[in-house]
Amino acid sequence: MAASTTFRCSSLSSACRLLFQKQTAGYRQLRFLSSSSQDNSASDAVSAAPENEERDPFPVFVQPRVQELLTRITGFDLMKVAGPQKKPLQRPIYKLMTDEQLNAELSSAKERLQHRLQMPPYMKPRRPHLTPLSVDPELAGFDKSNYVFVDISFGVKDRKRSVVIREVDGTLRVAPWDVKERMNQIYNPREGRHVVKPSMFEEANLERMISEKRYQYVLDRACCQFEPDDPDFIRTTHRVYNAVDQCGDYEHLRSTRHFGPLAFYLAWHSSIDGLLVDMLDRDKAQDARDLVVLFADVHPDSSCAAAISELPQQDDDVAVIKTYLATDCKNKDKVELSLRAMVDSQRSKGKTQNSSL
Amino acid sequence: MPRLPQRKSFDIIRLALHGCTNRPFYHIVLTKNTRPRDAPPFEQLGTFDSMPNIHNEKLVSLDIERIKYHLANNVALSKPVEKLLGLGGLLPVFPMSYTIAKRNRKKMEAATNDTEEHLQEEDTEKSQ
Amino acid sequence: MAASIPMINTIMKRILILGSKHNTGQCRTTNLTWCRTLMQSQRRYQEESEAQENSEEDLTPKRKIVDPETSIRYVHSPEFVKGYGDKPVWFHYRRNFKGKIPPPTRENCIRQGEIATASPCPICRDEYLVLDAKNIKLLEQFICPHSGEIFDSMKTGLCQTQQKALTVSVMRAQDQGLLEMKLPFRTYDYEDYKS
Incomplete structure (x- = not known):
């Protein structure tokens, strides 16, 4: 490996050396290709954020408290999470088990499958x-x-x-970002990602998929294809969340990895009423309470957040929901009706339990 | 008879032509200068596709970490590789790139002047 | 001369898809009969002297070219059920070859616009089956319901041109979202996005 220096310099005549001296000023700028551990975006100026820009949702999304709330709201339906997978046909395996063994298997399966509920990051669109x-x-x-x-x-x-x-x-x-994505796929190919953007994400095809209610497939494919801060990813996911909210099809996404970002999106845009009503109708009091607390965490300056922090008993689900009703709720009638119905059904259940005892 | 002196052997980063007929594709490799062009190299440091793609781009991949290591160890570079690294910004721009750019600009100017003259002639003919 | 058409030219093949006569191991008891006649082109069976005499219009037309919309209507129609039942289109097709190990399927059943073989593949034999990205019901018959992969032509008996057309249509349908592909699970590392 010991090479003579004369061979290196022979390619540079004295005239070139003069030119190079001229370039040194510019050469100092070209430090972006230095250590690969450095983030190149630090040295180049990304377009400056305007002063009145909306705040970044990702730091809020990543907070441990918010993540815990979102995982609780998502739930865990073992049959749905394990779900039918596309695999070659295999012979079924039969095992004889005691109740204890079965419970042990179910709990180990639950731990194993927990990673399938990892939420895709909720980010704002990147700047050119x-x-x-x-x-x-x-x-x-x-x-x-x-x-x-x-x-x-x-x-x-x-x-x-x-x-x-x-x-x-x-x-x-x-x-530009689209060139970078293409290069990433060419030189570091990943399964499920294509160099050319699939036409499924164009307006007409996307609307058709949403009208056919194939929310989970659209979101899964968007996760595979795009980065979380890609404007196309954000457009697609927001469109799906809007459709789910309007049609009330929350059950399609419940117990999937997309329910957390859906709830976060609704909380971020202050439109949790639809989801709240759905939870109350299904007697999920704790989920409803978690959703309201999430709303308060996402909007710490709102009156709802202040009211909840002043509550003496923060464990009482109904009280928390009532504070939300009193402060920031938009569809007060609907939510109040559902809340009353849930409370009544809980009371009647309590009565029947007491009478059976 | 005494043996003829062998030419000096040193490490060099250069282009190795792969691909097939009418479809060149280059590997940027670290090899000895005396070895054949396409012989298995010590290390492959990147690729260069000289045919532009559908987006009118020529793709160059560079293993920056290893190239910097070898540059620090005083390895030689062939002219095309110096040109590429200059365009990429790892090294100062190669002087020949400026010369070629100037020549191309001259050619383009000459071509546009010719077309303008041609159009002017056509206009004068039409008016007559 | 054009009026006298020899017997050999009026070959009308009624293809019976019973299958059970040739199967030694499996017992396929079906009563399916092919409900439409497939015309072997007269052009292929006439002699050279007659070819010079007969004009183009006298002979039966070439294999009919059907547009995808008609094919979609056909696949959803009762005639389709009558012909194929509830099984896929390739289920009752049996390849003819010597020996036990099947060779790769032929390259092409159709040459110069007409069927050129005696036992065309399941798609070529029925001109109303057109492999298109929109014809999802037909495409799904060639995709394994368990693994989500396209069946090999050795299993379905398709000729190579039709197998390629099938692959292309399936990829197009998956690209447009008409068919679902098998997606990997994308794992995120939140640390990557924190900068």
């Missing part, structure tokens, strides 16, 4: 890169096509990968 890394009009016309440079260093994750584009007019810039 505006500032170029280097402007070089003298290099304009060096070729008829753009050159895309991809860093294929070992151990670099897709999100941190440096992708740079040298355009025909000589400017060097961080590649």
